[in-house]
Amino acid sequence: MVLLASDVRLPRGGGGDALLRLAADAGADGIHLAGGCDLELFPRLAASALQTGVAAGALTLPAAERPLPAGRRLPRLAAHARDEREAAIALALRGIEAAGPVAARFAVLDFGDLALAARPGELARAFARAEMDEDEPGGRLLAAAVAERRARGEEVGDACRWALERLVRAAERSGLTLALPVAATPWQAPTPREARLLVDAFAGAPVGLVWDPGRLSVLATLGLGISDERLRALAGEAVIALENDAVGIEAGFLPGLGERDARIAALAPPVSVPRVVTGRSDSTAAETTAAVQRSRPA
16 A cells, blocks of 8 residues: 655645645555644545545644644654643544544654754754764764763653553554654654664554654664664564655655665565655655655565
């Protein structure tokens, strides 16, 4: 099964029909409710999808109740503050309820960006200037961010676990599998190791791992190594794949419009694992069709 993410055609402002037409024309089996989707849109978009024979097979949670005003962001599942985590969990629970009637099978959890002393934008600028050696600004900034992230590992892991504990029973009732992405940078959660520990902690529950070659390629580009053994295990155990490429230290480009680390490009989940094709909203129909076909298991 290949699903097309709404990131490619943002569904607000009449874009829902464009998304569904593109998914059908590109040969996708369904859509993934992610970028540009909110809880107000879920039922209408999912109903339209069913009418056109394009299933709403997966979604990303938490999702906003309605379009966010400029300058506002979603509460984060991995936030340090308990009240922010509670708000994020409440939104995720509403999303799980909305997913039930449309028979979605997977919910990819977005744990949100972490606030570190070093800013990710500063790293991006240093990377663009090729100042990433250990004695250069980017190298020093990355080392500081990694050190702070490691120091906060227990706190972040506890926040992720606490959120999962609140969501897993609702997911079971709705027939959803909660899929955990892996962090590409120190500002994201959970790391590959943290994700593995969370899945182990919830063994027997509908909790699994995401295979995300774009993010994993960024991880490799930054030198934040993951062993061949862990990569193979992640590919073999993933419950869903987010098919996208990376450009430098930025992921989220349609397959074929960026690149993948050679070790990651050599691996793939089993053919039975659903693939979600994701990319930018300015991607053309031809680029999207090619990406859908490229992502379909042989």
